[in-house]
Amino acid sequence: MTVNMSEKNVIVTGAGGGIGRATSLKLAEAGANLVLVDFNDELVAQTLELVKAVGVNAITIHADVTKDEEVKNYVEVSVNEFGTIDGFYNNAGIEGKIGPVAELDKNDWDKVVAVNLTGVYLGMRYVLPVMIAQGSGSVVCTGSIASTLGLPQTIAYNAAKHGVAGIVRTAAAEVAKDGVRVNAVAPGMINTRMLHDIAGHLIPGMDKKEAAKIAAQGASPMGRLGEPEEIANVVRFLLSDESSFMTGAIVAVDGGTTCTASNDG
Ligand code: NAI
Numbered sequence: 414m415t416v417n418m419s420e421k422n423v424i425v426t427g428a429g430g431g432i433g434r435a436t437s438l439k440l441a442e443a444g445a446n447l448v449l450v451d452f453n454d455e456l457v458a459q460t461l462e463l464v465k466a467v468g469v470n471a472i473t474i475h476a477d478v479t480k481d482e483e484v485k486n487y488v489e490v491s492v493n494e495f496g497t498i499d500g501f502y503n504n505a506g507i508e509g510k511i512g513p514v515a516e517l518d519k520n521d522w523d524k525v526v527a528v529n530l531t532g533v534y535l536g537m538r539y540v541l542p543v544m545i546a547q548g549s550g551s552v553v554c555t556g557s558i559a560s561t562l563g564l565p566q567t568i569a570y571n572a573a574k575h576g577v578a579g580i581v582r583t584a585a586a587e588v589a590k591d592g593v594r595v596n597a598v599a600p601g602m603i604n605t606r607m608l609h610d611i612a613g614h615l616i617p618g619m620d621k622k623e624a625a626k627i628a629a630q631g632a633s634p635m636g637r638l639g640e641p642e643e644i645a646n647v648v649r650f651l652l653s654d655e656s657s658f659m660t661g662a663i664v665a666v667d668g669g670t671t672c673t674a675s676n677d678g
Contacts, residue, residue: 416653419444422495423652424487426478426536427505429456431605432555432648435641436502437464437471439649445500447471448491450478470495478505478532488539498543500652503536504555508607511614514568522569529573530580537584537595545591553651554581556599556663558670566615578663585661594660596651601667602629604638634676635668 423440427433428449434456437447441464449464449471451457457473464471474490476483491498509525510517533554544550559567559574577597585595602608604625612628613621629638647666650656665671 416443416649416655418500418649418653421499421652422446422448422491422497423500423502424448424450424491424498424540425502425504426450426476426532427555428460428473429453429458430505431607431641432600432603432644433502433504434460434463436504436645436648438467439642439645440464440500440652441467441469441471443649443653445469446495448487448494449473450476450487451505452477478535479527481535484532484535485539488543492543497547498540499550501536501540501544501550501552502555502648502652503533503540503552504648505532506555506607508567508611509569511566511611513566517568525569526573529570530576533577533580537580541584541588541593544593545588548592550593551652551656552584552593552595553648554595554597556581556597558599558601558665558667560597560599560663561665561671581663582661589660594656596656596659596661597663598644598647598651599663599665599667599671600644601639601665601670602632603644604640608638629668631676633668633670634673636676637668639666639668 423445425437428437429451437460449457461473474487476487506529510521554577556577557574559571560578581597608625609621612624616624630636
């Protein structure tokens, strides 16, 4: 039986992207009402169409997660529209410029940290007071294998994703007494636009999707790409009451990438 999310109101950021869209759909299939947040209006409109076809209530809100006022606004609009915020998938992220730290300009560092770290903090800053007042709620942030492993050529991304683990553990400890849970999903290499672009950069001259498949072969004991739906299943579980004794967890969904130093089998 599928997880039951009926009568739950859930905000998803980065809802136009690969993982955000797959998660929005899984949540809709479980009956959740959705607030779909993204700064890419075209992509998020496509997600809205897909979740509406499932038959749940859903709206889109244009917001840049790095902007304090826009985050505050999407939280206020969500409460006005649905009354409660039962789940928050704090997911929007970018890969930023790929390259060695010795050549990374501060501007490129700032861009990644603004979305992947400050954006995650801002979401918590405005959603948590609502959940604390309700005495309930579940937050899931998107970490990464980069939350625990060093990954050459991704210093800003890596630092920000390590930071996400810190945000999750600290916030979880603060709000547990208020009935609010905070966890992270930590995906491995997942078949989305982001990974295609990274792999295309690391293996130049090859079709990006093919490059992603090849990169994934050596990256985990399972030796394959993960699909966004495989992340979505875990996020939905963490947002639901099925995970009621989980908080402060960084849940690896990575085909075993972080379980061993050797992927040779
Ligand atoms: P994606 O590029 O398909 O989706 C990201 C979404 O976030 C896009 O719709 C984009 O418009 C939105 N977004 C970016 N910056 C934003 C901003 N400032 N304000 C509002 N929306 C913004 O990428 P994907 O793969 O779905 O990534 C989702 C999350 O998963 C990210 O946090 C990423 O770091 C994380 N992740 C992805 C992995 C992968 O292999 N694809 C692996 C590990 C983590």
